[in-house]
Amino acid sequence: MAKTSKGRMPRLEDVAKVAGVSHQTVSRVVNNHPNVSKATRKKVEAAIAELGYRRNTAARSLVTRRSQTIGVLASELSQYGPANTLLGVEHAARNAGYFVSIAALREVSRDAISDAVGHFMDQAVDGIAVLVPHADTLAVLEQMNLPVPVVAVGSAGSAKVSGAMVDQRAGARLAVEHLVKEGHRQIGHIAGPPDWTDGAERAEGWRAVLREAGLDESLLVEGDWSAGSGYAIGRRLASSLTATAIFVGNDQMALGVLRAFTEAGVRVPDDVSLVGFDDQPEAEYFTPPLTTVRQDFEELGRRCMDIMLDEIESGAAVSSTVVAPALVVRASTAAPAAI
Structure with a gap:
């Protein structure tokens, strides 16, 4: 941390002086208060970086x-x-x-x-x-x-x-509505564990879109979020594939399904379309790159x-x-x- 010309660690007041604002404004920026303009926030952040200011958390705790x-x-x-x-x-x-x-x-x-x-x-x-x-x-x-x-x-x-x-249910709706718009009428779902809130909500989103479209809701299989469970389910599905599209509860299970389908000669997306959930960093490097739902x-x-x-x-x-x-x-x- 830098020191001021007086040989001490920089304080809130030093940042305010360099930025040309009040110490109250600096406090708002440091505490991430929303009522600060972008221009002022940038000036204060630049002054903080210049001085190497770090707030004294111990002192703040005492106050x-x-x-x-x-x-x-x-x-x-x-x-x-x-x-x-x-x-x-x-x-x-x-x-x-x-x-x-x-x-x-x-x-x-x-x-x-x-x-x-x-x-x-x-x-x-x-x-x-x-x-x-x-x-x-x-x-x-x-x-x-x-x-x-x-x-x-x-x-x-x-x-x-x-x-x-x-909004997990809304994310599932985005995935399944995309498949419906592509023309799919047999859309399966590989769900996560039902005792997980996310798994249950994504399954409900899948069901809701199918009901609205008048489509079959019976093509449901449960996994455990792992690529291994996706692989095992994918091997079973590949031997008697009825769905033209599958919404998978997360990207890891989708990875396992892709491996199983590739081994069985089932082509994605030629024979069956696949959508995941999460948009983990590797998803765009799957073969083929995975359509998925991003969570921020x-x-x-x-x-x-x-x-x-x-x-x-x-x-x-x-x-x-x-x-x-x-x-x-x-x-x-x-x-x-x-x-």
Whole structure:
């Protein structure tokens, strides 16, 4: 860190002087307050970079009587979605000047969640973000009546617990509507585990589009999110393929399906179209490049922290926010051969 001409570490007032703004404006920028113009924000950020300013979190904690720490409770971090959701929340928390204490659950149960939350309360965290994408999680959090703000990430929340989520059902609709528009009438779905909120919501989105189009809803198989399960399911499907298109619950399972189809001589998209979900970085390098649904995990993290900070710093009421997904069309989808 650079020192000022007086031989001390730069302070908020030094940044304000270099940027030509008030120290209140610098404080707003540092705390990511929305009521700052882009031009002013750039000036302040340039001054921060020039001086090498870093805010004194310990001093701020003494003034605010807060720990400046957010607890993040997570599970299934070996999976792409939960891992990247955690990264998004951690990045947003750090940008807001908060430390992050992470508790990763080995198993998802009421007792495990309660124990981890109790550990956070012993640390005097200012708030808790919960990244446990299972149907019962919200009910457990509601019953705990915690004295700090809680945001259930991956959930719409409730009257007692705030929520921040990507609209999984809308993402599934984007995928299946794309296939319907291409002319497909036999559209299968390889779903994730039904006890996962994301898996259930994506399956419901698939069903909703098929109902609206008057199409068969029976072509459903459940996997476990892994490429291995996608491969095993793909081998079974390849031997008696009836669908002309398949919506796969995530990109990892889609990768396994592609491998199985290639081995069986089933051509994608000539014989069957394939759509994934997540848009993991490797998806555009699959053979063929995978049409999929993109989730903005960084935006989800920002939205989570916006809600958290509003509740911590101004006592805002419980609320929820929804991030829209986006369809990314690549070479794994096309009109069915009979069209």
